[in-house]
Amino acid sequence: MAKPYATEMSKLAETFTWAATVDITPLRQAVRTAGLSPLLAIGSGGSLTSAHALAGLHQHFTGRIATVATPLEAASELIETNVTMWLLSAGGGNVDILRAANALVAREPRQVAVLCGREDSALADFCRVHPFVDLLLYKLPAGKDGFLATNSLFGFTALLARAYAVEFDEESDWILAVKTLEELLSNDSEQISVWERLTTPLWSRPTTLVLYGPSTRFGAIDLESKFTEAALGNLQLADYRNFAHGRHHWLAKRGAESAVLAFVADEDRSLADRTLRLIPPEIPLARLEIPGSKPGVALAALVAALKITGWAGTARGIDPGRPGVPEFGRKLYKLPLPRSKRIVEVDGLSERDSAAIARKTGASPKRLAALGELDRWRVALNVFHKRLLDASFAGVVLDYDGTIVDARHRFLLAREDMLGQLKKIVDSGAWLAIATGRGASVRRDLRAGLPEAMWARVLVGYYNGAEIATLDDDGAPDGTEGTSEALRPLASALRAQPELARAAVQTDRRFQITLEAKRAMQENRLWDLSHQVLLTAGYRDAVITRSSHSIDIVAPGVSKLNVLKKIRECTGSAPILAIGDRGRWPGNDYELLCETFALSVDEISVDPETCWNLAPPGQRGVAATLDYLAKLQGSGGTLKFMRGAFK
Template sequence: MSTPRLSSKLDALPATLDMIAGFDPSSIATALARGGARGALAVGSGGSVVAAEYFLRCRDSLGFGLTSVATPMQVVTDHFALASTPVWLFSAGGDNPDVSAAAKAAIDRGCRDINIVTRNAAGAAAALVSKCGGHVHVVPVADEKDGYLATHSLLSMTASLLMASAMVSRESVASPSPLEVISARLAASRNPGERIRLAEKWQGIRKSDTLVIAGDTLLRPVACLLDTSFWEASICPVQTTDLRNLAHGRHAWFHHRTDETVLLALTGSSSRSTWRAIEGALPEGLRRVSIDYGTCGRLANILGLIDGLAVIEAVGDVLSIDPGKPGIGEFGRAIYDDRSLETLAHELPASVRHKRAAIAKADSAPPENLSLLTICSARFQDLEQALVGGVVFDYDGTIVSTEDRFKVPDQAIIDQLVRLHRLGVKIGIATGRGGSAGDDLRKVLPPDVLPSIIIGYYNGGHIRTADVDIDLDPPAANPAIAATVTWLNKQDELFLEKTFKARPVQICIDRHRLRYPFRFALDVARCPQIESGEVRISESGHSFDIIPSSSTKTTVVEAIRSVAGDGKGVLCFGDSGSSSGNDHALLSHAYGISVGEVCGAPNGCWSLFGSTITGPTALLRALSALVASSSGEIRLDVSALKLDRQ
């Protein structure tokens, strides 16, 4: 044989299978079941991506939610939140910088259910997962050194998932048992006669040939193993697709390169008829091999992986290549050991990720000269150095959550407002609401605090102190708002239900009453008062506000600044910081802090905690960090926020 390194690894696989027979997969089963109907993200690179694909097959066969397979780089650079998504990392040693980067990124993206399947409990990635309260699933291997291609770790990971899936399915175990079937397949694949037969089957393949793998979609783990290993061992070029996608143009390769192509069809009960139709139409001289795996279930896929390893060995023998030690250039180790992805993960703390996501949403370009991390660090430094004389808050989504906006604020928030007032901090509230905000505050704030709190009702269109009931002191009617109400009443096509709140200086329209809420701003642009600039539209989390152009929440900021004292900064908190949000102007400055959306401008609105901690929860953490220094000055103790800024 020409494959001594790979062959020795494959010969020893039964020892790992024996260890699996005594392994308790209940922790993996528990984590699998916990994911249930939720979507999941499986992460792997190199040989471990095969285990990730097998994990997908297990979840699919159990009827669980959609599973995506990603590389570590995708996990680091993607934007979507992972708070409700279980993340599964697969890594034999768990020590390469890429899997560590993926672990950190998943944590920073808010993942609350992170798992790693590995043979190495002491790996760097396992340490990160364990530290954040995740789950480390250590699987046994007889040989801790896989060699160049994944062998023992791959068998251990997939067989452990097979056993765990059987637990979750609660179906009775067939006889012979799955492990007995796997053992028999391993033994057959190591039989000298079978190895010779398989090598003869692949005898005609050349290094210059292209191997096209066309597979049943339920056999993705097997196709992935072959694709990955053929490339990694530099056996020959590979193109992988499914059987029907092959028919959409890729068949042209067979026409032009019939003599330079080998087709491997991986089929099952659902794809046999498709393969028969394709095979019957193929050029006569095209070399082809087909392997059928019945229902393509969990056990069948592991048998396919064993067969795949045998094929890799056989083709390596034909071409005099040892896939277990094919030889790599001097640059290969440098590429593998590169830590740039790990560095990038550390340069993307939650606040930077949040801003990157907003930039992506706006499809705008970040600054070329300054990194977002640099801008973020400078912003935190400004906040840290500020002498705080006043604080201005949005109300809905900030002091109270959007869901609980009809309730009074939590006592913990009230306690912080009172504490800051006693410390001499001037407090303002800039809200799109009318008198209900003041009504609720008067229910929970001490009477002596109320006269000192300035409230800008109707997005700053009516300024009064919190002790004043504006139902008894309403704002004067704005003619442009009245004219806009008249116009809206004639626009039946805009509404599912033409009901909105028309106040003297503001119109409030709930999103759910609109026929096309996402184009509402465009639809009302033809309103004469909007065209003339007399009124403008702004958004909050649940509604659109139409207000006089002179109304702005920054009016409250100016009122607080005038009484905060010379040289004192005014911090501003809100949740609708996007470019169209009604807190955008309030937050787009050095002392603005979003507890919700941020805008796509690099130097615009930022958050402290990213998208993982928002609303009153984020506000409470920030307020708790506003403390008096030894000299009596109020500062934001950024260190108390426990932000990951590195």
């Protein structure tokens, strides 16, 4: 039996208190990543309103285009991989959201994020198999929703509003929103009483036209959803100006059976005043003043929609929380989406090979075949495969952040299964080397995960190859403060750039300057600012690269290739395998992955001869590294890929 709607509504205040106090560190991190790209928000049912709220918040705070899709739309349409994609689902178990998740992960966009209320859901389990997904689990205190989404919708929207406001330096707006919402959700709220009195005359008419402005749109959208799903009455939506473009004609022909509900916020009060004065006086009109400023207005409009749903239900003899579900409705709910189109196999290409070619070229194999280009890329891939399988590697050089550890959790120890693979390399008699932009923190973490007996066989190239030492060397890296003579004037010039000083944390080391954004900002902005300083100051010999989390500027002669040179001093001309995640220029693995035997676990160069990403479809980062390393086996003091690897 579904919950009575009144029971669910009684928990809204508790839900808001939870949303305003729960730890949102992972959500803020995901929002920060999302802020670098346009966004597609995906949801169904009540979560579709949350998706609209997410899209609106994203566009408001980042200035980037955001749009909304249902799971069917998201799974069916081709969408560029540079768009960040978020799925919202309270329960994480419906067939639509699961199929959409499967389709989106297979496309490998820059970010897939999932906001879900159940840790033990099928959706959460699917995301764990694809760890590059930002899985954001927030268990709501009110428990599972009834027939209509109420607390999950309100809770998720409040979480998102808080995360965007705090992450984009508008926390003062969130503090105002908390004050507004606490007043609305109190048991003796005068504003709620006024809203109820004003809307009572509307329920004598079967059709309600809802007028709204930009910041109250989410409340109108949710009202339409709830009125339709609970069969409370006919509802039509229009913003104040779109109402003027023909939609007003409904009142001319069917005014006797219609009423008007208007959401009015401060930002659209003048337009609302002029519009509502023109509504014929015989038509019932409820004007609801929505207090606060963004994002408080959006949340207040949602509260209004939730309250109005209950009042309309009482007036029309329907409990919106348990309106009754017909048998055909249960069957409809369980119908699966059409199967998403997987990467099309062309002329016998395996799914893995098809994914590798699509990543390398930015086009599907089917499209390449139509252009007459597929054979050239298939040959290049086969040559690369054969080269890898024929080689016996005397050592393996790996990037650290984004390759050995997830860049989102880069200050945690490597996973046990990853440590097991690193130990396997050393046990085989081959050399293990780490080429990283970091310093002593990597030495500490590797020592914590690898037996001391192995340390002398592990090389570490600190600060992008500026210093190279075995893991047992207590004197490396050099902890001396300040930069080398070559970088000192540049460090001062960077610190003198006003926007960089405000937006980034600058860390000066002997042979490397690192810039990390303090807050969400356009990815290219930090790069452009630092590059402009280099060019203006005339430091053309310094090298500037990007990692997964920072901009690194290194002195002339500093390169991850120095790590390869050091290994070759011990191994001679034997092949060395290089693995990293930033193989596309100006990534900090670009030079490393230009080597003959180079695999990427994420971004790749356009070179057909090397730097391929051969990971299974829908995997990248640490999962891809594990896939590669698991296919290596020891052979007479070297490592070889198993026969049939990557097929």
